[in-house]
Amino acid sequence: METSKKIVLKFPRLLADKPIVYRLTKDYDLQFNILKASITPSEEGLMVMELIGEEEDYHQGMDYLLQSGVEVQPLSKDIIWREERCTHCGACTVLCPSGALIMDRDTMKVSFDAGLCVACELCVRPCPPRAIEVHF
Amino acid sequence: MAKTYQEINEKIKRGEAVVVTAEEVIDLVKDKGTKRVAKEVDVVTTATFGPMCSSGAFLNIGHSQPRIKIQKAWLNGVNAYAGLAAVDLYIGVTEIPEDDPANKVFPGEFRYGGGHVIEDLVSGKDIQLEATSYGTDCYPRKRLRTWIRLPDLNEAFLFNPRNAYQNDNVAVNLSSRTIYTYLGVLKPQLGNANYCSAGQLSPLLKDPFYKTIGIGTRIFLGGGTGYVVWNGTQHNPTVLRGENGVPRQSAGTLSVLGDLKQMDPRWLVGVSFLGYGVSLMVGIGVPIPILDEGILFHAAIPDEEIRASVIDYSDAYPQRKPDIVGEVNYRELKSGKVFIQGKEVPTAPLSSYSRALEIAQILKGWIREGRFLLGEPVATLPSADSGITFRPLKERPIQDQ
Numbered sequence: 304m305e306t307s308k309k310i311v312l313k314f315p316r317l318l319a320d321k322p323i324v325y326r327l328t329k330d331y332d333l334q335f336n337i338l339k340a341s342i343t344p345s346e347e348g349l350m351v352m353e354l355i356g357e358e359e360d361y362h363q364g365m366d367y368l369l370q371s372g373v374e375v376q377p378l379s380k381d382i383i384w385r386e387e388r389c390t391h392c393g394a395c396t397v398l399c400p401s402g403a404l405i406m407d408r409d410t411m412k413v414s415f416d417a418g419l420c421v422a423c424e425l426c427v428r429p430c431p432p433r434a435i436e437v438h439f
Numbered sequence: 440m441a442k443t444y445q446e447i448n449e450k451i452k453r454g455e456a457v458v459v460t461a462e463e464v465i466d467l468v469k470d471k472g473t474k475r476v477a478k479e480v481d482v483v484t485t486a487t488f489g490p491m492c493s494s495g496a497f498l499n500i501g502h503s504q505p506r507i508k509i510q511k512a513w514l515n516g517v518n519a520y521a522g523l524a525a526v527d528l529y530i531g532v533t534e535i536p537e538d539d540p541a542n543k544v545f546p547g548e549f550r551y552g553g554g555h556v557i558e559d560l561v562s563g564k565d566i567q568l569e570a571t572s573y574g575t576d577c578y579p580r581k582r583l584r585t586w587i588r589l590p591d592l593n594e595a596f597l598f599n600p601r602n603a604y605q606n607d608n609v610a611v612n613l614s615s616r617t618i619y620t621y622l623g624v625l626k627p628q629l630g631n632a633n634y635c636s637a638g639q640l641s642p643l644l645k646d647p648f649y650k651t652i653g654i655g656t657r658i659f660l661g662g663g664t665g666y667v668v669w670n671g672t673q674h675n676p677t678v679l680r681g682e683n684g685v686p687r688q689s690a691g692t693l694s695v696l697g698d699l700k701q702m703d704p705r706w707l708v709g710v711s712f713l714g715y716g717v718s719l720m721v722g723i724g725v726p727i728p729i730l731d732e733g734i735l736f737h738a739a740i741p742d743e744e745i746r747a748s749v750i751d752y753s754d755a756y757p758q759r760k761p762d763i764v765g766e767v768n769y770r771e772l773k774s775g776k777v778f779i780q781g782k783e784v785p786t787a788p789l790s791s792y793s794r795a796l797e798i799a800q801i802l803k804g805w806i807r808e809g810r811f812l813l814g815e816p817v818a819t820l821p822s823a824d825s826g827i828t829f830r831p832l833k834e835r836p837i838q839d840q
């Protein structure tokens with residue numbers, strides 16, 4: 304069964320120059336879509352990606368990452384919409400490219416679907432009450 | 440048959456007043472007609488909850504020992520105006536900390552400012568006050584650094600010089616780069632259209648000629664009780680109006696006042712506009728007494744009959760050119776997309792309709808329970824026949840000698 308998951312990978316300094324993502328494709332037949340990648344000044348790497356492939360291949364790929372010393376966590380935990388802070392002004396809804404932040408036209412209320420979020424962060428700073436937080 | 444304020448207030452005291460929101464009254468009038476509804480309904484509650492930049496609070500912090508006549512003051516690092524007596528301050532919502540990088544790295548984030556100070560005060564948080572002065576015989580102290588909090592202040596009242604704008608521009612960007620405005624982030628080439636009005640719920644759109652909203656009108660302000668104390672600054676009642684009398688551009692405004700100690704941070708939210716600055720979202724609710732059929736007719740005007748002008752914020756607005764890109768109505772705006780120059784453009788409100796509706800319902804509850812009586816205006820606001828227009832600045836450059 305095919306699966307598609309968005310994950311955050313943290314690479315320790317020693318692994319920052321290793322072709323880890325290449326191995327995921329080559330050895331485990333996983334397609335990848337990089338949503339964000341950066342290397343900090345202390346040379347730790349951070350990558351947000353979507354992985355698509357067979358369920359079994361995906362799990363083996365995850366085992367490979369963990370054995371290599373890469374920290375893996377699901378993405379949905381990382382973009383936090385603080386509903387209690389949101390005023391439902393809708394400023395984010397015209398900027399969100401994936402339809403994760405939408406406004407219900409009957410209630411005129413904003414909602415956030417973490418499953419659709421691609422963590423592009425375009426909504427974060429334009430939110431007037433700063434109700435959207437990024438946690439890595 | 441006309442009603443009076445006194446008659447309606449008597450009904451409110453007896454718990455018999457019929458109160459509906461400005462949203463509910465629309466369908467009522469469609470079903471039953473204005474004549475019947477004008478007899479049945481006593482009050483229509485209107486509301487708005489949006490960023491209102493011309494707002495601020497007066498605070499009297501009490502006298503220190505020894506006394507200080509404050510010359511300069513900062514609340515959590517944000518400059519407060521101190522050019523009043525000794526310990527009276529005014530904190531404006533758009534003030535930013537003196538060390539804020541502002542737009543030096545564009546677009547600036549503007550994480551904290553006067554609006555946030557007011558929200559923090561109302562939330563009951565401790566605020567850092569720093570003050571300096573030059574010292575006098577009667578006020579010898581020159582420096583002050585202390586924590587203050589709202590319940591300990593003598594007086595604290597919100598006094599907003601311009602709120603509840605009667606209609607506002609729909610902002611678009613015709614240029615080829617993203618721009619950062621008080622109406623939010625505008626993507627290039629008509630990428631989005633941002634507006635800022637509660638439309639059919641908005642107080643002045645439901646009383647377009649200010650027949651009932653005047654000086655002395657009692658209102659819901661920031662969760663407490665407040666008053667309309669004057670017309671707002673830039674009050675512009677003589678703009679182009681539709682056949683129904685509703686202004687098609689930004690027109691009338693209100694100056695409002697209320698006790699900060701009664702207010703609630705749910706209705707006063709400090710906000711940051713990327714690349715622009717800070718502000719405060721303010722919740723206002725205004726009751727419209729249905730004194731006659733004419734007042735009801737206006738109170739029942741729906742979104743589709745309220746129009747707003749689309750303005751290009753990359754050029755026409757900053758350069759103060761009169762050009763208008765088009766006109767749309769609030770029903771279209773609320774649908775999430777409008778057509779401008781033949782292109783489908785997604786819309787965002789900035790003003791929160793759902794929170795405005797909540798305010799209209801709270802105010803309806805207060806009036807029904809007999810907790811809130813109508814204030815009869817002691818004077819009316821300048822209206823469409825006043826001849827008052829919004830004057831631009833005529834610059835007279837000063838020649839150096």
